[in-house]
Amino acid sequence: MTTIVGLGMTRFGKVFGVSSAQLAATAVERAVQDAGLNLGQLDGLLVSSGLRNDVTPMLACDLGLRELSLVASMNTYGATANTMVAECARAIADGTATTIACVFGDTPLRPDRRAGAAWSARDSTLRGYHGWQAAGGAATPNVLYAVAARRHMEEYGTTTDQLAAIAVAQRQWALGNPHAQMRTPITIEDHHVSPWIADPLRRLDCCLVSNGAIAIVVTSAERAADLAQPAVHVWGYGQAHRPRVLGRDSWWGLETAAGPSSRQALRRAGLTLQDIDLVELYDCYTYTVLVTLEDYGFCAKGEGGAFVENGRLAPGGDLACNTGGGQLSGYYMWGFTPLSEAVIQIRGHGGDRQVPRHDIALVSGNGGILEYHSTLVLSSEAKPR
Amino acid sequence: MIAVPRVLRTPDSVDFFDYARLGKLLLRRCDSCGAVRGPQERFCPQCHAAAHTKTHARGSASLVSWAVVHRSPLPALEEQTPYIAGIVELTEGPWLLVRVLTAPGEALRAGMELEIWIAAAGDGEGEPLGLAQTRQVSRVGHRQARSGGERAISGCRRLPS
Numbered sequence: 302m303t304t305i306v307g308l309g310m311t312r313f314g315k316v317f318g319v320s321s322a323q324l325a326a327t328a329v330e331r332a333v334q335d336a337g338l339n340l341g342q343l344d345g346l347l348v349s350s351g352l353r354n355d356v357t358p359m360l361a362c363d364l365g366l367r368e369l370s371l372v373a374s375m376n377t378y379g380a381t382a383n384t385m386v387a388e389c390a391r392a393i394a395d396g397t398a399t400t401i402a403c404v405f406g407d408t409p410l411r412p413d414r415r416a417g418a419a420w421s422a423r424d425s426t427l428r429g430y431h432g433w434q435a436a437g438g439a440a441t442p443n444v445l446y447a448v449a450a451r452r453h454m455e456e457y458g459t460t461t462d463q464l465a466a467i468a469v470a471q472r473q474w475a476l477g478n479p480h481a482q483m484r485t486p487i488t489i490e491d492h493h494v495s496p497w498i499a500d501p502l503r504r505l506d507c508c509l510v511s512n513g514a515i516a517i518v519v520t521s522a523e524r525a526a527d528l529a530q531p532a533v534h535v536w537g538y539g540q541a542h543r544p545r546v547l548g549r550d551s552w553w554g555l556e557t558a559a560g561p562s563s564r565q566a567l568r569r570a571g572l573t574l575q576d577i578d579l580v581e582l583y584d585c586y587t588y589t590v591l592v593t594l595e596d597y598g599f600c601a602k603g604e605g606g607a608f609v610e611n612g613r614l615a616p617g618g619d620l621a622c623n624t625g626g627g628q629l630s631g632y633y634m635w636g637f638t639p640l641s642e643a644v645i646q647i648r649g650h651g652g653d654r655q656v657p658r659h660d661i662a663l664v665s666g667n668g669g670i671l672e673y674h675s676t677l678v679l680s681s682e683a684k685p686r
Numbered sequence: 687m688i689a690v691p692r693v694l695r696t697p698d699s700v701d702f703f704d705y706a707r708l709g710k711l712l713l714r715r716c717d718s719c720g721a722v723r724g725p726q727e728r729f730c731p732q733c734h735a736a737a738h739t740k741t742h743a744r745g746s747a748s749l750v751s752w753a754v755v756h757r758s759p760l761p762a763l764e765e766q767t768p769y770i771a772g773i774v775e776l777t778e779g780p781w782l783l784v785r786v787l788t789a790p791g792e793a794l795r796a797g798m799e800l801e802i803w804i805a806a807a808g809d810g811e812g813e814p815l816g817l818a819q820t821r822q823v824s825r826v827g828h829r830q831a832r833s834g835g836e837r838a839i840s841g842c843r844r845l846p847s
Binding site: 436439496497501546 | 690691692693694695696698699702703706723724725726731750751752753754755756757758759760763766768769771772773775779780781782783784785795796813815816817
């Protein structure tokens, strides 16, 4: 039985003058302290890099770790945080390691350029057939997620106001999160006048870009019992991936691998969707939340738009979703954004944004262009044997 | 005029660009099951066999989905914004990510019929670009008639069928 016992976060956003690796080291140090442990008690380290690709297994040297039985760099793109936790579960169960730190760090923002430039392609990098396709102008996630969202709109009648409802709900949650980068309330009308990035996506449909780092410490339930924080137990994990199929009959853009991933995680947990108190969904774009809710089965395929209307995901709504503001309004730390918020909520440390029922959380990770997916089921209670 | 970002050929795309310079869009037909796949796919997505015979697209397609790009990810296309990029399904089955041209005032919808063109850069340098355009564009020209970008398309050729 695997348990998350430590959480460490740096400041997020325009954090300059410090490298990704330095931020990652700070996050690990804080996560270990948070757990009531010291760095010397770690025997495993899993690292995940974002755009800068500069958090490596050499972080173990920076942290002064002398002897480890598990070290790896992992990359399932935006699905990595949850696949790391699953790897920890296996490593702890088979005795490979006992106490593992998992960390994500990135510094895509620079003082001298706009945030969007962090993800832009440079013409000089266009090579081969993929470069030839990118030269048509659909070179980045912004454009491809817009193409995916449009496909859903054309097929099911999903509207821009329904996407806006997700952005507005998450901003409401962010108001109660001291870590959030965006803490000014927004309305559907604000979404209407938000600049187009790639129509049908406006700026308020897109995630933030953040410098920063987050780490967690994972150990066994037995060890967790003696530690400093309320334990967050891993009841289930799953992953499923559908690399982009570019051809006739492809469901790309309309349906993702979130379905099989969540069914795996719920089956391991011995639970159903009705048992879930809150969901923390990977939200690189508003549309990602909508399609994940459908694929997880919170509503039927094609009905995600109607499902998110009328404040259902907002504070006080029927489904507590992305309760820290997510990556749209909180901070963009790949899968560590939803995972960190789930840990905070399950512990009951959510402050102004704490949800009343927080015993069982469903956490998603999504990578590529809706291609890679991972899911966790976390609980405040130890899993019955 | 349409700007053309420069694309460099790579060892694994030589046959694709050789076809493109002849005004053809390379496709691969599986020797084992007959399924037609895109030029980038080494293995058949249906039966996973590698052996294949080269063929080329006939040049007709339908629109799967699209975005109107206002913030271009590519510096060479910044002057062209807003432009349309999308996914089209060739009649043969494979999808293309491609620039989509519309006529002035023309609205797009999923399933719309499109024609695929291969366009050479105006200065003759670099590799040709692929374009999808509506039938109306073929009749009246496209809405983006102004010049822009450093390099412009000159010879637009419909794929030979």
